Amino acid sequence: MHPAPSVILFTVLSGLGFGLLVFLGIGEPEVTGWTAFWFFLIAYALAVGGLVASTFHLGHPERALKAFSQWRSSWLSREAWAAVAALVVMGLHAAAAVFLGVTFTPLGWLGAALSLATVLATAMIYTQIRAVPRWNQVLTPLHLVSASLAGGALLAGQITPASVLLLVAGLIQVGHWKVGDARFAEVGQSLASATGLGAPGRIRAFAPPHTGTNYLLREMVHRVGRKHARKLRALALTFGYALPLGLILVPGAGHLLGGLAVLSHVAGMLASRWLFFAEAEHVVGLYYGARG
Amino acid sequence: MTCLPARTDRKLGLVIDLDTCVGCQACVVACKGWNTENYGAPLSDQDPYGPDPSGTFLNRVHTYEITPENAPAQIVHFPKSCLHCDDAPCVTVCPTGASYKRAEDGIVLVNESDCIGCGLCAWACPYGAREMDATARVMKKCTLCVDRIYNENLAEEDREPACVRTCPTGARHFGDLADPDSAVSRLVADRAGLDLMPDLGTKPVNKYLPPRPRDRWEDASVLAPFLEPVADSPQGFLGWLDRALERL
Numbered sequence: 001m002h003p004a005p006s007v008i009l010f011t012v013l014s015g016l017g018f019g020l021l022v023f024l025g026i027g028e029p030e031v032t033g034w035t036a037f038w039f040f041l042i043a044y045a046l047a048v049g050g051l052v053a054s055t056f057h058l059g060h061p062e063r064a065l066k067a068f069s070q071w072r073s074s075w076l077s078r079e080a081w082a083a084v085a086a087l088v089v090m091g092l093h094a095a096a097a098v099f100l101g102v103t104f105t106p107l108g109w110l111g112a113a114l115s116l117a118t119v120l121a122t123a124m125i126y127t128q129i130r131a132v133p134r135w136n137q138v139l140t141p142l143h144l145v146s147a148s149l150a151g152g153a154l155l156a157g158q159i160t161p162a163s164v165l166l167l168v169a170g171l172i173q174v175g176h177w178k179v180g181d182a183r184f185a186e187v188g189q190s191l192a193s194a195t196g197l198g199a200p201g202r203i204r205a206f207a208p209p210h211t212g213t214n215y216l217l218r219e220m221v222h223r224v225g226r227k228h229a230r231k232l233r234a235l236a237l238t239f240g241y242a243l244p245l246g247l248i249l250v251p252g253a254g255h256l257l258g259g260l261a262v263l264s265h266v267a268g269m270l271a272s273r274w275l276f277f278a279e280a281e282h283v284v285g286l287y288y289g290a291r292g
Numbered sequence: 293m294t295c296l297p298a299r300t301d302r303k304l305g306l307v308i309d310l311d312t313c314v315g316c317q318a319c320v321v322a323c324k325g326w327n328t329e330n331y332g333a334p335l336s337d338q339d340p341y342g343p344d345p346s347g348t349f350l351n352r353v354h355t356y357e358i359t360p361e362n363a364p365a366q367i368v369h370f371p372k373s374c375l376h377c378d379d380a381p382c383v384t385v386c387p388t389g390a391s392y393k394r395a396e397d398g399i400v401l402v403n404e405s406d407c408i409g410c411g412l413c414a415w416a417c418p419y420g421a422r423e424m425d426a427t428a429r430v431m432k433k434c435t436l437c438v439d440r441i442y443n444e445n446l447a448e449e450d451r452e453p454a455c456v457r458t459c460p461t462g463a464r465h466f467g468d469l470a471d472p473d474s475a476v477s478r479l480v481a482d483r484a485g486l487d488l489m490p491d492l493g494t495k496p497v498n499k500y501l502p503p504r505p506r507d508r509w510e511d512a513s514v515l516a517p518f519l520e521p522v523a524d525s526p527q528g529f530l531g532w533l534d535r536a537l538e539r540l
Contacts, residue, residue, distance in 0.1 A: 189489055
């Protein structure tokens with residue numbers, strides 16, 4: 001799949017922002033006044049910044065409000081509702097913490113649940129697509145949610161939860177790659193099943209339907225430099241999970257090391273998310289002779 | 293509404309005969325011609341006369357080569373357009389309700405004024421039936437020529453999809469696949485019509501008729517039996533030459 005920068009930025013930044021909102025919602029850390037202001041500012045900048053980035057890949061962003069209408073069937077529509085609900089509830093929670101100096105625990109927990117639901121809905125947009133076997137697996141939502149929570153804990157400065165979550169998210173990341181690598185073969189679609197022409201004999205693509213390229217090839221049969229996939233996986237694991245974990249476990253780690261850990265995590269997650277798209281193969285590629 | 297209808301009264305669709313299709317691309321041209329100037333936004337081209345042409349098409353003809361165990365290789369032309377699936381994954385993912393499947397005849401359509409151009413429906417379709425138009429920035433797909441098939445301004449024989457109307461070999465058939473007695477349903481039954489990627493659970497309405505088995509080496513031509521070599525070992529002058537060369 002085409003690794004569009006707008007979608008990579010959206011999932012990484014919003015994931016971080018909503019992850020931080022989860023921790024602010026459950027009162028880890030329990031903050032009020034100016035401290036709360038800065039925490040919520042960072043969370044909102046990331047969450048809203050990501051959502052704004054996501055509108056850049058729309059053909060008609062001016063019609064974006066229509067996307068709230070189909071929550072009964074569409075995960076994208078559910079994501080829109082969850083995001084707005086989370087931002088409104090956490091906005092009230094933030095206002096109370098910043099301006100009144102009080103925290104309403106149930107409100108915070110509701111906001112945390114909605115923030116988590118937003119990340120889950122984003123993950124389900126990808127997970128539901130059966131035509132992309134690598135995404136269509138149970139580890140996809142676990143990967144995106146655990147990465148978001150690990151980043152959120154890191155930003156919230158919660159050393160113990162962040163350490164555990166970075167470790168868990170890193171393991172799920174590796175699992176998602178391993179299971180993902182085998183998914184296309186496991187789903188079992190081939191040029192023979194795609195054309196129904198497997199019975200008479202061996203089939204191969206002889207001539208493409210058009211001489212130039214087209215939307216399908218650009219969007220879904222995009223073969224960008226997957227040759228660097230192994231190196232990028234190593235970089236994603238190192239900077240996204242291992243290095244931040246090492247940095248926050250340094251005794252007496254302050255804001256400097258914490259900040260470095262966050263930057264490293266973001267860099268690693270950008271590499272991970274690039275691979276998430278670039279390595280995902282769509283079955284439509286079969287019609288064009290992809291995978292033999 | 294992007295929930296799928298519980299059932300559709302009819303299932304209008306195409307039956308494509310892979311045995312008959314000669315890959316002339318007439319259906320591609322007729323489709324582009326009709327659909328660029330009728331229902332919805334035009335099907336734009338980018339750089340059509342330049343070095344890197346690309347454009348929106350609702351129907352494309354692939355070409356495959358099948359090599360059987362004991363027979364000559366066979367070329368199969370394979371037209372592909374929207375299959376108007378009963379369980380269309382492109383419809384349910386749409387966040388705006390722009391994509392919908394009609395309860396009355398099962399046609400999957402896009403309401404272009406509601407389309408935000410997110411592209412998720414094109415991702416959800418396993419068949420590559422939907423293409424985002426680079427100029428209009430909305431999703432385009434086969435409408436089964438919904439503006440022809442019910443169009444009373446057209447002559448009776450023209451009230452079928454442009455691709456079917458134009459096909460010079462009669463490889464494309466249009467009809468109601470929910471009616472077991474329709475011509476298309478009988479074709480599917482007689483010729484073992486098949487679904488594309490049935491395991492993905494999309495329940496396509498369009499069916500493909502596989503090529504008939506033929507062209508075995510031994511009956512590649514009706515004259516073949518008469519062209520069998522009459523003698524395995526050369527005689528006369530050739531026999532002498534054979535022996536002489538052998539001795540050299």
